[in-house]
Amino acid sequence: NLCPFPSSRVSAPLAPLRAPCRWGSQFNVPPSAQFVARPVGVCSMMKLPMQASAEGLDAAFVGVPLDTGTSNRPGARFGPRQIRAESVMVRRYNASTGAAPFDSLQVADIGDVNVNLYNLPDSCRLIRESYQKIVASGCVPLTLGKDPTSPCRATASPHGPVGLVHVDAHTDTGDRALGEKIYHGTPFRRCVEEGLLDCSRVVQIGIRGSSYDPDPYKYCQDQGFRVVPAEECWRKSLVPLMGEVRTQMGDKPVYISFDIDGLDPAYAPGTGTPEIAGLTPVQALEIIRGCKGLNIVGCDLVEVAPMYDVSGNTALLGANLLFEMLCILPGVKTR
Ligand SMILES: [Mn+2]
Numbered sequence: 001n002l003c004p005f006p007s008s009r010v011s012a013p014l015a016p017l018r019a020p021c022r023w024g025s026q027f028n029v030p031p032s033a034q035f036v037a038r039p040v041g042v043c044s045m046m047k048l049p050m051q052a053s054a055e056g057l058d059a060a061f062v063g064v065p066l067d068t069g070t071s072n073r074p075g076a077r078f079g080p081r082q083i084r085a086e087s088v089m090v091r092r093y094n095a096s097t098g099a100a101p102f103d104s105l106q107v108a109d110i111g112d113v114n115v116n117l118y119n120l121p122d123s124c125r126l127i128r129e130s131y132q133k134i135v136a137s138g139c140v141p142l143t144l145g146k147d148p149t150s151p152c153r154a155t156a157s158p159h160g161p162v163g164l165v166h167v168d169a170h171t172d173t174g175d176r177a178l179g180e181k182i183y184h185g186t187p188f189r190r191c192v193e194e195g196l197l198d199c200s201r202v203v204q205i206g207i208r209g210s211s212y213d214p215d216p217y218k219y220c221q222d223q224g225f226r227v228v229p230a231e232e233c234w235r236k237s238l239v240p241l242m243g244e245v246r247t248q249m250g251d252k253p254v255y256i257s258f259d260i261d262g263l264d265p266a267y268a269p270g271t272g273t274p275e276i277a278g279l280t281p282v283q284a285l286e287i288i289r290g291c292k293g294l295n296i297v298g299c300d301l302v303e304v305a306p307m308y309d310v311s312g313n314t315a316l317l318g319a320n321l322l323f324e325m326l327c328i329l330p331g332v333k334t335r
Pocket residue numbers: 168169170259261262273303
C-alpha cells in the first residue's frame with residue numbers, strides 16, 4: 001500500500017512496477033533492474049516508493065530544491081531531481097560493507113519541501129516545519145539539496161545540541177554578506193548562535209580555498225570546532241582520522257552534513273562554489289563509512305548543481321553518498 005502505483009491505476013504494462021516495491025519483504029525495497037528497467041517509473045530516490053509523510057518510516061529521503069542564498073553559480077535547486085535520476089544505478093545492498101539497509105529499516109522517498117524560492121526566511125520556516133514533523137515521527141531525514149540552516153535546527157530540537165561531521169570546502173560560518181545573515185555561507189554560525197551544536201563535537205573536513213581573512217578558521221577554532229583542512233587529507237587514507245572522530249563523537253547524537261564541493265571539482269564539477277585540490281570519492285567513502293556506529297540523527301548531501309555536471313557524475317556521486325549514509329544509520333544490519 002506504500003507503492004506509488006495504486007492498484008486501480010495498474011495496467012498490464014505497469015504491473016511489474018508494483019510488486020517489487022515490497023518484494024516479499026515487510027520493508028520497502030528498491031526494485032531490481034533484473035525485473036524493472038532502469039528508466040521505467042516515476043523518478044524517486046533509488047526508485048523507492050513515495051509517500052506523503054514520514055509516518056511509519058525509519059528513514060526518509062527528502063528533497064530541498066533551493067538555491068536562493070547561493071553566492072556564486074545558481075542551480076542547486078535542480079540537484080534533488082538530478083540525484084534522484086542518477087540514483088537508478090544504486091542497488092539494494094552495499095557490496096563493500098555488507099550493509100543491508102532495506103532488511104531492517106522502512107525507507108521511502110517523501111518528496112520535496114515546497115520551498116518559497118522568492119523568500120529565503122520563509123523557505124527556512126517551511127523547511128523547519130517540515131523537518132520537525134519528520135523528526136517527531138521518529139524518522140531520520142536524509143536530505144537531498146541545500147538548506148541554509150533548517151535541517152540541523154529541526155534535527156537538533158528533540159535531541160538537544162548535536163555533534164556535526166561536516167565535509168565541505170567551506171566552513172559555512174560566515175557572519176553576513178551584503179548585509180544578510182541568512183545565505184549559504186552562514187548556516188553553522190547561525191546554528192552556534194541558536195545553541196543547536198555541541199561545539200566540542202564538531203569536525204569540519206576538506207576545508208580549503210582562498211580567504212578574505214588572514215585567519216579564516218579563527219571563528220571555528222574559537223567555538224572549539226576541529227578543522228581538518230584539505231591539505232591534511234591529501235594523499236592520505238582518512239581511516240585514522242575517522243577513528244579519532246568516532247572517539248570525539250561518543251554515543252551522543254550526530255548530524256552529517258556533506259557538501260559535494262568538499263570533493264575535488266575533477267570528480268564533482270557540478271556545484272556552485274568549486275575549490276581546487278579537494279577530497280577524492282574514496283576519501284568520501286572513508287569518511288561516511290567511518291561514521292558507522294555513531295548515533296546519527298540526520299544527514300544531508302548538498303550543493304549539487306546539475307547544469308555544470310555534463311557527465312552526470314556529480315549527481316551520481318551524490319546519490320551514492322546518500323546511499324552510503326543510509327547504510328551507516330543505527331539499526332542497519334550487515335549480511
Ligand atoms: Mn561548500
